[in-house]
Amino acid sequence: MRQYELTVLIHPDLEMNIQPALDKIKKIVEDAGGKITKEANEGKKRLGYKIAKQEFAVYYYYELDLPDEKGATKKVSSNLDIADEVIRYLLVKVDENRLKIEAKRKERKGAADADEEESAKEEE
Numbered sequence: 001m002r003q004y005e006l007t008v009l010i011h012p013d014l015e016m017n018i019q020p021a022l023d024k025i026k027k028i029v030e031d032a033g034g035k036i037t038k039e040a041n042e043g044k045k046r047l048g049y050k051i052a053k054q055e056f057a058v059y060y061y062y063e064l065d066l067p068d069e070k071g072a073t074k075k076v077s078s079n080l081d082i083a084d085e086v087i088r089y090l091l092v093k094v095d096e097n098r099l100k101i102e103a104k105r106k107e108r109k110g111a112a113d114a115d116e117e118e119s120a121k122e123e124e
Helices: 019-031 070-082 096-123
Strands: 002-010 035-051 054-066 086-093
Touching: 002 019, 002 035, 002 070, 019 035, 019 054, 019 070, 054 070, 054 086, 070 086
Parallel strands: none
Antiparallel strands: 002 054, 002 086, 035 054
């Protein structure tokens, strides 16, 4: 499984009843053999230029795990292309080096937190 980031611009008219559109996106990812690990609603924002005659869109950000085979990403892309709810999307592979750097940061932060706790106990 590889990690991907998916940003989806959803039609602004669906803002009040967005759950069916989100369920459809989740189903598209699961049908491709993937799994959503993180999901964030970025809210309704003004677009830099009109897309499909729309000036606004609801931004949704996902972190996904998709199978290594190329067919999985193509399947997700082709299904998002034909989804009426989706104005635009961007699916990118997460850089392996970035993942390593983030893991090291977490490691260092965990070690620093442990040192702080230890020194606090010694002061008591």
